[in-house]
Amino acid sequence: MKKELNLVVNGESYNLWVEPGTLLVQVLRDELGFKGTKRSCDSGSCCACTVILDGKAVKSCSILALQANGKKVLTVEGLADGANLHPIQQAFIDNWAFQCGFCTSGQMMAAKALLDENDNPTREEIQRAMDGHLCRCTGYNMINEAIQDAAKRLRERK
Numbered sequence: 480m481k482k483e484l485n486l487v488v489n490g491e492s493y494n495l496w497v498e499p500g501t502l503l504v505q506v507l508r509d510e511l512g513f514k515g516t517k518r519s520c521d522s523g524s525c526c527a528c529t530v531i532l533d534g535k536a537v538k539s540c541s542i543l544a545l546q547a548n549g550k551k552v553l554t555v556e557g558l559a560d561g562a563n564l565h566p567i568q569q570a571f572i573d574n575w576a577f578q579c580g581f582c583t584s585g586q587m588m589a590a591k592a593l594l595d596e597n598d599n600p601t602r603e604e605i606q607r608a609m610d611g612h613l614c615r616c617t618g619y620n621m622i623n624e625a626i627q628d629a630a631k632r633l634r635e636r637k
């Protein structure tokens with residue numbers, strides 16, 4: 480039997496009815512149209528589906544939508560400010576930190592959760608925060624450098 484769900488996604492409130500077994504990633508992509516959140520392994524082992532839930536990076540394929548009831552979700556669509564890319568997005572572009580891009584939204588959301596807590600992470604701290612984020616086509620070094628660059632841009636913006 481469907482249950483009522485309220486989510487605030489990228490600052491907008493949504494009310495819908497979902498089956499109890501529905502995953503957060505299914506609601507985001509299939510019900511609300513936030514296709515930037517990717518669904519890949521579907522088993523919690525690639526991190527492509529990472530979003531920020533009440534300030535923490537989470538794998539949206541590993542959370543029931545109803546577990547997120549009443550909470551705030553940030554997806555990659557909520558990063559940019561209108562036509563202006565978020566510094567994390569710009570740093571990923573400028574550092575060649577993606578190729579096919581399939582893992583990139585999850586990588587950027589994990590980077591945002593990290594940089595919101597730590598504005599000057601070491602290389603090792605970035606590696607720890609990004610542990611489990613699989614990328615089959617870009618060097619992990621470039622991703623790490625992009626996050627260091629994003630951190631610098633964000634510090635300069637303060």
Ligand code: FES
Nearest residue numbers: 519521523526540
């Ligand atoms: S799709 Fe969620 S961890 Fe891989």
Ligand code: FES
Nearest residue numbers: 578580582614615
């Ligand atoms: S950019 Fe292709 S999987 Fe990461």
